[in-house]
Amino acid sequence: MYLLIPAAGVGKRMGSNRNKLFLEVQSKPIIAWTLLAAEAASSISWIGIISQPSDWPDFKNIIADLSLAKPVEFIIGGSTRQESVYNGLQALPPEAEQVLIHDGARCLATPNLLNACAAAIRHCAGLIAAIPVKDTIKIVDETGIIQSTPDRQYLWAAQTPQGFNVQLLKQCHAEGIRQGWEVTDDAALFERCGIEVRIVPGEETNLKVTTPQDLAIAEFIISHRGG
Numbered sequence: 001m002y003l004l005i006p007a008a009g010v011g012k013r014m015g016s017n018r019n020k021l022f023l024e025v026q027s028k029p030i031i032a033w034t035l036l037a038a039e040a041a042s043s044i045s046w047i048g049i050i051s052q053p054s055d056w057p058d059f060k061n062i063i064a065d066l067s068l069a070k071p072v073e074f075i076i077g078g079s080t081r082q083e084s085v086y087n088g089l090q091a092l093p094p095e096a097e098q099v100l101i102h103d104g105a106r107c108l109a110t111p112n113l114l115n116a117c118a119a120a121i122r123h124c125a126g127l128i129a130a131i132p133v134k135d136t137i138k139i140v141d142e143t144g145i146i147q148s149t150p151d152r153q154y155l156w157a158a159q160t161p162q163g164f165n166v167q168l169l170k171q172c173h174a175e176g177i178r179q180g181w182e183v184t185d186d187a188a189l190f191e192r193c194g195i196e197v198r199i200v201p202g203e204e205t206n207l208k209v210t211t212p213q214d215l216a217i218a219e220f221i222i223s224h225r226g227g
Ligand SMILES: Nc1ccn([C@@H]2O[C@H](COP(=O)(O)OP(=O)(O)OP(=O)(O)O)[C@@H](O)[C@H]2O)c(=O)n1
Pocket: 005, 006, 007, 008, 009, 010, 011, 012, 013, 014, 020, 021, 050, 077, 078, 079, 080, 081, 082, 084, 085, 103, 104, 105, 106, 208, 209, 210
């Protein structure tokens, strides 16, 4: 299975002065944990890391330190996640029929989750890892007044990995460009094009390291993992 890792962000919400993926959790950069999960997932045979060329020397040093057995290709990142994934799709080898996309910032996803998504995408056009929402969610207007409370049984928190048929995802990205759609995940492009996206049970611990609080939580989770 081909795996694209969007890793070209800047980490605004982390308040970091450079790509947050170089921040350390348990003495390893965030991206190193993500790459180690990909290395340990038996289904993954090819890794594309989508990132800004100015970060490539640091990524290359990290990869060398990890002595990964799997090939890692470097792909130039865009100015949004959506653009970065678009670039990643163009860089896939022509024989790639399905792809998993997994945020570099979701460094706690387990190899099992990557393998489960890789197995499931053989049987559908699109899927995402997701977990049921625990909070009561409110739709609020711009003045801060609640407009409605959606029924929680239909609410799921989207994670990555997200898996897709490559041809269809390329078509959906192209349609997104034509229509000027701005989305925060690839499933949203499938949805807007009217193509079904299936849910695969995600992991409660598979948080996206977005804020300094997430970094502390990631530190706690990794330090309490066995092995
Ligand atoms: N232009 C971008 C922006 C984001 N990403 C990647 O998409 C994932 C999810 O993005 P997010 O957590 O929002 O990362 P940042 O964009 O770095 O954070 P922020 O939005 O706080 O600036 C991350 O692995 C990030 O590196 C990317 O590849 N290209």
